[in-house]
Amino acid sequence: MNSQDFQLLSKLVFDRSGLVLTEEKVYLLESRLVPLARQRGMNTLEDLANELRRGNDEKLKEEITEAMTTNETFFFRDTKPFDIFKETVLPRLLETRGSQKTLRIWNAACSTGQEPYSVAMLLKEEAAKMPGWRVEILATDISNEVLEKAKAGLYSQFEVQRGLPIQLLIKYFQQMGEMWQIDSSIRAMVKFQKTNLLDNLATLGNFDVIFCRNVLIYFDHETKGKVLSQMHKILASDGALFLGGAETVLGICDDFKPVSGLKGVYTSANGGMLAATG
Amino acid sequence: MASCLIVDDSKVVRMVARRILEDLKFDILEAEDGKGAMDVCLDGMPDVILLDWNMPVMNGLDFLKTLRQTDGGSDPVVVFCTTENDMAHIREAISAGANEYIMKPFDRAIIEAKFSQVGVL
Numbered sequence: 514m515n516s517q518d519f520q521l522l523s524k525l526v527f528d529r530s531g532l533v534l535t536e537e538k539v540y541l542l543e544s545r546l547v548p549l550a551r552q553r554g555m556n557t558l559e560d561l562a563n564e565l566r567r568g569n570d571e572k573l574k575e576e577i578t579e580a581m582t583t584n585e586t587f588f589f590r591d592t593k594p595f596d597i598f599k600e601t602v603l604p605r606l607l608e609t610r611g612s613q614k615t616l617r618i619w620n621a622a623c624s625t626g627q628e629p630y631s632v633a634m635l636l637k638e639e640a641a642k643m644p645g646w647r648v649e650i651l652a653t654d655i656s657n658e659v660l661e662k663a664k665a666g667l668y669s670q671f672e673v674q675r676g677l678p679i680q681l682l683i684k685y686f687q688q689m690g691e692m693w694q695i696d697s698s699i700r701a702m703v704k705f706q707k708t709n710l711l712d713n714l715a716t717l718g719n720f721d722v723i724f725c726r727n728v729l730i731y732f733d734h735e736t737k738g739k740v741l742s743q744m745h746k747i748l749a750s751d752g753a754l755f756l757g758g759a760e761t762v763l764g765i766c767d768d769f770k771p772v773s774g775l776k777g778v779y780t781s782a783n784g785g786m787l788a789a790t791g
Numbered sequence: 792m793a794s795c796l797i798v799d800d801s802k803v804v805r806m807v808a809r810r811i812l813e814d815l816k817f818d819i820l821e822a823e824d825g826k827g828a829m830d831v832c833l834d835g836m837p838d839v840i841l842l843d844w845n846m847p848v849m850n851g852l853d854f855l856k857t858l859r860q861t862d863g864g865s866d867p868v869v870v871f872c873t874t875e876n877d878m879a880h881i882r883e884a885i886s887a888g889a890n891e892y893i894m895k896p897f898d899r900a901i902i903e904a905k906f907s908q909v910g911v912l
Binding site for chain 2: 670671674679688
């Protein structure tokens with residue numbers, strides 16, 4: 514792949530998603546976009562780049578962005594954040610939100626849905642502690658393709674074996690031939706919506722918890738700061754932001770601070786329930 | 792170092808599982824059926840057992856039921872690893888005392904994920 518074609522494709526992806534593709538990621542570009550080029554009857558990425566230059570094919574631009582932003586996910590990824598949510602964050606929120614009995618949770622960049630469904634199963638398991646509570650889980654992604662898969666809630670044998678405890682498979686899944694489908698009661702707990710993290714996030718409303726794990730690592734410094742700043746505006750001052758193990762707000766956004774003792778959890782720098790008691 | 796008993800009548804499966812688990816720092820024991828596995832356990836209970844279902848002499852489910860009724864037999868963490876991939880078999884295994892269940896084919900990622908879930912990694 515020549516340098517001009519790489520520049521053209523990487524700039525398109527950056528402008529539309531914030532995803533930074535450096536020269537050493539050329540293999541990723543090729544592995545994701547060659548299948549797309551072939552689907553469209555082209556042989557090489559040069560043909561794909563030329564097609565982009567030729568006209569204003571909005572659908573092609575969208576498909577390229579989607580192909581590049583689809584990332585791996587699995588149920589209860591890393592385990593620990595879900596333990597923290599269940600054992601510390603959720604009990605504190607149940608205590609402080611006891612009068613209104615509502616919770617709003619956002620899974621940003623949810624990919625094929627394993628993370629929001631993990632949160633939904635966890636909440637279902639904790640349902641006895643939350644009688645009369647109204648919980649909304651919003652799960653967003655930039656890619657229509659992954660959102661469609663997420664909504665269907667259909668997973669391969671391989672996918673249900675990575676991170677999902679067998680007891681939860683028995684309890685919340687049904688076997689559909691070679692695939693496994695998550696129960697409609699869990700699917701109904703999650704609302705999926707297409708959202709670009711570079712857009713105005715205020716339209717999503719306010720949240721008590723935001724999961725944005727293993728997303729910011731793909732952005733440059735400036736984009737990380739902008740996204741975090743927007744998230745700060747829509748997260749309750751005593752709410753919790755979950756980032757991935759390799760991510761931090763430090764040196765990027767002063768609006769948040771780490772919560773002492775809770776790895777990967779951040780809260781408003783202005784103080785808040787978690788900071789005060791953590 | 793934690794010990795893991797790999798029970799499978801396929802030499803190839805035992806070899807693949809051994810490679811993965813040795814890499815995860817387990818001390819490996821092997822048996823090719825439930826009876827052989829029971830002999831190993833009576834000599835000394837392993838920390839973890841990776842257990843096939845269909846085997847000659849004594850199948851995995853019968854082995855597990857016997858193990859759980861044996862002195863010290865409730866201690867090992869048992870992870871089934873089998874081609875039996877339907878809900879009925881999974882339920883039966885869990886009822887008999889299995890801690891986790893792997894549907895073959897498996898790879899390192901699945902073994903690591905399942906062993907982490909049951910707290911042996």
